[in-house]
Amino acid sequence: METVFKNISKIKYEGPKSKNPLAFKHYNPAEIVEGKTLREHLRFSVVYWHTFRNALSDPFGVGTAIRPWDDGSNSVANAENRARVAFEFIEKLGAPFYAFHDRDVAPEGKTLSETNKNLDAVVKVLKEEHYAKVEVMSSSLVIEAG
Numbered sequence: 001m002e003t004v005f006k007n008i009s010k011i012k013y014e015g016p017k018s019k020n021p022l023a024f025k026h027y028n029p030a031e032i033v034e035g036k037t038l039r040e041h042l043r044f045s046v047v048y049w050h051t052f053r054n055a056l057s058d059p060f061g062v063g064t065a066i067r068p069w070d071d072g073s074n075s076v077a078n079a080e081n082r083a084r085v086a087f088e089f090i091e092k093l094g095a096p097f098y099a100f101h102d103r104d105v106a107p108e109g110k111t112l113s114e115t116n117k118n119l120d121a122v123v124k125v126l127k128e129e130h131y132a133k134v135e136v137m138s139s140s141l142v143i144e145a146g
Contacts, residue, residue, distance in 0.1 A: 004069050004085050045135040046090045048100035074107040076118050080125045087129035097135035
């Protein structure tokens with residue numbers, strides 16, 4: 001897969017006087033506080049729904065999120081691509097963890113068997129990406145009447 005954020009280097013601490021909009025100004029992961037690094041104290045996690053699935057809509061209109069890597073389909077291939085982009089983003093941020101709901105990462109199928117197959121396919125991609133660890137994973141147990 002071609003990288004989506006190829007023109008963006010890893011976000012680093014540059015201090016409060018930095019003019020770089022893509023730099024940490026106050027969070028220095030190596031800074032020691034009370035015998036631990038800030039990275040150890042602050043367990044940052046990228047939440048998949050908020051970062052990669054939320055359309056940014058409100059009661060007054062449709063979503064405004066523009067994600068060029070997302071083809072808008074509810075396909076497994078799109079979900080796998082989205083997962084790869086998510087990990088590229090997570091790595092650039094230096095976040096050691098991520099959190100997700102099962103329905104955020106994989107499309108629901110017409111049957112439970114198909115739903116599980118879709119999730120298994122995307123989980124395979126999530127396992128290939130070794131940068132961040134899962135902090136929280138939850139399951140959607142809502143069943144739509146049909």
